[in-house]
Amino acid sequence: MTIEALHSNPLRDPQDRRLPRIAGPCVLVIFGVTGDLSRKKLMPAVYDLANRGLLPPGFGLVGFARRDWEDQDFAQQVHDAVKENARTPFREEVWKQLLQGIRFVPGDLGDDESFQRLRRTILELDEVRGTGGNHAYYLSIPPGLFDDVLGQLRRHGLVDEVGGSWKRVIIEKPFGHNLQSARELNQILSTTFPSHSVFRIDHYLGKETVQNMLALRFANQMFEPIWNNNYVSNVQITMAEDIGIGGRAGYYDGIGAARDVIQNHLLQLMALTAMEEPTSFDARQLRLEKQKVLGAARTPKDLAAHTARGQYTGGWQGGKKVVGYLEEQGIPPTSTTETYAAIRVDIDNRRWAGVPFYLRTAKRMPRRVTEIALEFKRAPHLPFTDTDTEELGKNALVMRIQPDEGITMRFGAKVPGTSMEIREVSMDFAYGGSFTESSPEAYERLILDVLLGDPPLFPQHEEVELAWQILDPVLDYWAALGTQPEPYVAGTWGPPSGLEMMARDGFTWRRP
Amino acid sequence: MIEELKNTSASDIAAAILKARRNLGTASGLVFTLVVVTDSRHFNRVLGAAMESGREHPSRILVVVFGHAAATRLDAEIHTGEGVPGDVVALHLSGELTQHADSVVLPLLLPDSPVVIWWPNECPIDPADDPIGALGTRRITDSSGSADHLAALIARAGNHAPGDTDLAWTRLTPWRALLAAALDQYHGRITGALVEAAPGNAPAELMAAWLETRLSVQVDRVPGPSGGITSVRLHSLAGDVAVSRQPGNSMACYNIPGQPPREVALPRRDIQQLITEELRRMDPDDIFEQVVAQVLVRAKRGEINVSGRSQPRVRRDEADQK
The missing domain is CATH 3.30.360.10 (Dihydrodipicolinate Reductase; domain 2)
Incomplete structure (x- = not known):
């Protein structure tokens, strides 16, 4: 979805902030779908997005891995992963909506036959789910295998953006193990995808x-x-x-x-x-x-x-x-x-x-x-005796990222009583304490960004x-x-x- | 409350401490004051819903209950802990004091932060002019909680002030999101529209008014089986963009010209979910303001059937001549 498309939509208005942006129809293909990450994070994130009404009615989820599974075996895996790890409550109707687009392709990354099957599956989804050739590839596999997969996708015509459709790729850290290897990795990616179509996820940093x-x-x-x-x-x-x-x-x-x-x-x-x-x-x-x-x-x-x-x-x-x-x-x-x-x-x-x-x-x-933590310098002059400020540390401002995301400030305050005594106290703000919605998982935001085409x-x-x-x-x-x-x-x-x-x-x- | 942790670890203990501290709540973390105005008949149900929304929105909740006794009297119950991150205070007012409820509420508002007034059932004719209503930056009414939904909706529309919203509008958000998403993908010209719902349905009138303001086309309201909105169709040359849901069903059918029909989850939402959506925004809802203005236009044209009996629709061309 482009900005122009948004503008031409008469039902949208920037002031209408109740309306969420729902991703356009698309297929998410996960390579390495049997891994821990996929089970603990990706599949629950996909479900949570659907549950929040942010996934399009035309959505396909394709798993690719070296397993002898049918679609329904994979669906069962997704179901279990969602029940166990999703952030939002399980709703039968949301699951029914997702289930209609779930497919599994058994195969090897090096095998042409498997990618033929993958191609047929994706085209079938484009047909019956109306996903219109929009595909996102999630490479949940070691970086050493990227070259193979991208080559296969290219050879099987799965990366060409024809007829206004888009193709995007998602990779995870590590992005190389030094400058040299990071450059090589980028080289490999750029042969197949322009840089705005490459989404790098750092799952620590939502x-x-x-x-x-x-x-x-x-x-x-x-x-x-x-x-x-x-x-x-x-x-x-x-x-x-x-x-x-x-x-x-x-x-x-x-x-x-x-x-x-x-x-x-x-x-x-x-x-x-x-x-x-x-x-x-x-x-x-x-x-x-x-x-x-x-x-x-x-x-x-x-x-x-x-x-x-x-x-x-x-x-x-x-x-x-x-x-x-x-x-x-x-x-x-x-x-x-x-x-x-x-x-x-x-x-x-x-x-x-x-x-x-x-x-x-x-x-x-x-x-x-x-x-x-930002630690501040001491006040240049303290009009107190040394013993008064014995317990006074340095002022600090701490941005807590996790757990309990929030902000703490530390400063000195007088201890109640007759003698002058200054001690460090802290003032605390927690996002969880003041805001209503629990924050979406990093993966949820990222997958949504990818599907919306939001610049990462x-x-x-x-x-x-x-x-x-x-x-x-x-x-x-x-x-x-x-x-x-x-x-x-x-x-x-x-x-x-x-x-x-x-x-x-x-x-x-x-x-x- | 004492929580025991058996066979545990340091990180579980730390998490439990954090949770306990949150549940205890401190005024500095509370983000707004929610004033719920109700009567003794609805008190228990409303208190339950308010506590439930307090779980998601750490706030001070003042439930103002108007009693019928003649003697002037103020009783209060304070609930803290009980899993609610904030304070819940029930204020029972009777006698002459019911005319001066604002004098009780005003001193109890949290400093600086926004004030939200919620009438779960009947509400004053002019909410912004009501003594309690005037204290709020946001006023939430529910025309579906009144005896006559459409009459209530039109009264709200006539007295709309910035900051007012109605839960009938909130109920529409998932429908509107699906329709907007459909037009993200489908760029054909929309030539007309249709909203199918049981007669006397307030959200359906808001939907029709919204589509009319956005699309500038004739929007027909047709009666449907009971159970709220059952279908919204946007006509175009290539066919209809349509979202339809049968009564009692939580899946809707979603049609876009040139794409296969699909099913999409569209469950009805309960009062807590609605109020949670409302409390997310503290600024006036400009779109709602435009829509209620359009509701008045449609009512004037006779397109809204307040009495609930069937009445011939006014044709667009006739309406334009007026």
């Missing part, structure tokens, strides 16, 4: 979160004046997970925390925190601002002093006994993959010069939390490459060391080197 941050920063007057190096002393961006690597040994080992989380998620959060105000919120302007700030960001020269990496050892996490990384199933006992990564990033522009951004992420931390707020390849440019020196440095990452006990906030790296700059990590 569009809701991005928009919440934009609203906080640019819809308010009170934050902007202090959002700079006159007032901010340092910024700490943390993503801690309480889980270990679970069943993802094959994916995780050799990738590590920095590639898995810092490259995409934390650098995106940093860009959103540090960027200038875009002239408008259309996707292109937003991307330009993020690119500018990522282009100005760099890691310090002395990487030994300003980075830290660790690997968890066995211990107790949240009351449960857990094994160390090297004892996890499928991990070689000599692995040097880091499960804790912390780096300092500096942004060379007028707003941020001299304000270090600290990015850290790890597995097996005490609790699951993602947050961005998710990164395009330029941003992905800029992020690798920032991170590559750190990765190279760590690889060159050839040593084991520093051990830390599971269920703690990381290795001593992480604390020392902050102490060198005169800061300490907040406890999130």
Whole structure:
């Protein structure tokens, strides 16, 4: 659906905000549909969209995988996944609507015959469901297989946008494992799809979160004046997970925390925190601002002093006994993959010069939390005695991303009583406490964006490459060391080197 | 409330603490005051619906109940906890105080935040001019909760003020969304339209008025079997764009010229879902304002049959000559 189409529709009016935009008729084809992600996230997201009335009556869902399934076997899988994991209540009539468009194509990614079958299935759906040749391909498969799939789609005429129809592709992180491989990946994608048809999903970073941050920063007057190096002393961006690597040994080992989380998620959060105000919120302007700030960001020269990496050892996490990384199933006992990564990033522009951004992420931390904390400088003069302000910390503004998305401010207040004593207090706002609708899942927003053809707020390849440019020196440095990452006990906030790296700059990590 | 967690983990405990804190609610998280005006006959049902909507909208809910006793008296019940993230206060008024209900409500409004007034049943002739109605930034009525739906709708239309909406309009949103989506895809010229519903159905009149304002074509209202709107058809040369739903069915049939007919989920929504949609918007609904103005135009042309008896429709050309 184009903007022109919207304009020509007499029933639509920008003021009529009750009317949701419903995606046009289309087919969503999922490769790798038997995977965990598809069952836990994609299928429930599709159902939730349908339940909210946002999917078109003409909608097809095609699964492709190496399984000996009939349509109804696949439908049963979808049904179970939806019942188990959907966010919204199960309604028979919504399921009936979805069921009419569910198909399964058994087959191999390398097999021509299978893609013939896929083509016939999709064309049949175009016919009976009126999906009009609009197809979205979700590649829930390892990036190494993209080349094969895209080649097959091309050869079988499944990517040509004929007669006003559209074809789009959705891929997931990791977007490469360094700058070089990210470029190669983009090369492969661009042979088949123009860049506006490629949707990269970072499932940690929902569009809701991005928009919440934009609203906080640019819809308010009170934050902007202090959002700079006159007032901010340092910024700490943390993503801690309480889980270990679970069943993802094959994916995780050799990738590590920095590639898995810092490259995409934390650098995106940093860009959103540090960027200038875009002239408008259309996707292109937003991307330009993020690119500018990522282009100005760099890691310090002395990487030994300003980075830290660790690997968890066995211990107790949240009351449960857990094994160390090297004892996890499928991990070689000599692995040097880091499960804790912390780096300092500096942004060379007028707003941020001299304000270090600290990015850290790890597995097996005490609790699951993602947050961005701006720590402010101390007031230049305190008209109190030292003992009065003993308990006064630094003012901070914390944007909590998850769980319990919200904003916390920390500041000093006088303790009631006769003596002058100032202590830190916090003021808290939670989206869940003040708003009615629970936020849609990142996947729901993304799938809807893809089907509507909304320009994605998710990164395009330029941003992905800029992020690798920032991170590559750190990765190279760590690889060159050839040593084991520093051990830390599971269920703690990381290795001593992480604390020392902050102490060198005169800061300490907040406890999130 | 004490919640026990057995065989648990630190993250479950943290989640339970968070939930408990939310359920407890603090005034700083409450986003608006909802004032529900009702009488003792409907009190229990209305209180239930208000608490239910409070679960989704953390708010202070004041249920104002007008009693029939002659003595002037104010009784209140305060509900907190009970799984409702906010305060629910029932105010029972009787005697001379019923004339001055605003004096009780005004001091209890939350600072700064919006005030929503909801009349689930009968409402004043001019809601914005009512002493309680005047306190609200948004006023929600339900003409389907009145004895005569169409008479109520026309009265609301005649006294419309910015910020007023009616649940009869809210009931239409899923229908309107499907029709708008149909015209996203189908670009043929619409030459006329038809709304089929049982006589005396307020949403059907709003639908007809909406289509007339948007499409500038004649919109016919034809009687259908009971059960609200059963069909909306937009005529074009290539055929009809149509959404139809049989009474008691939660699936609708969806037709677009040149595409195969399809079934789509279109369940009826309960009062909580309607009020939840209403409470999402605190600004005036401009489209609704245009539509009720059109309702008055249609009523003047005699196209709305207030008495519920059948009456010949006025032809478009005749109406234009007036």
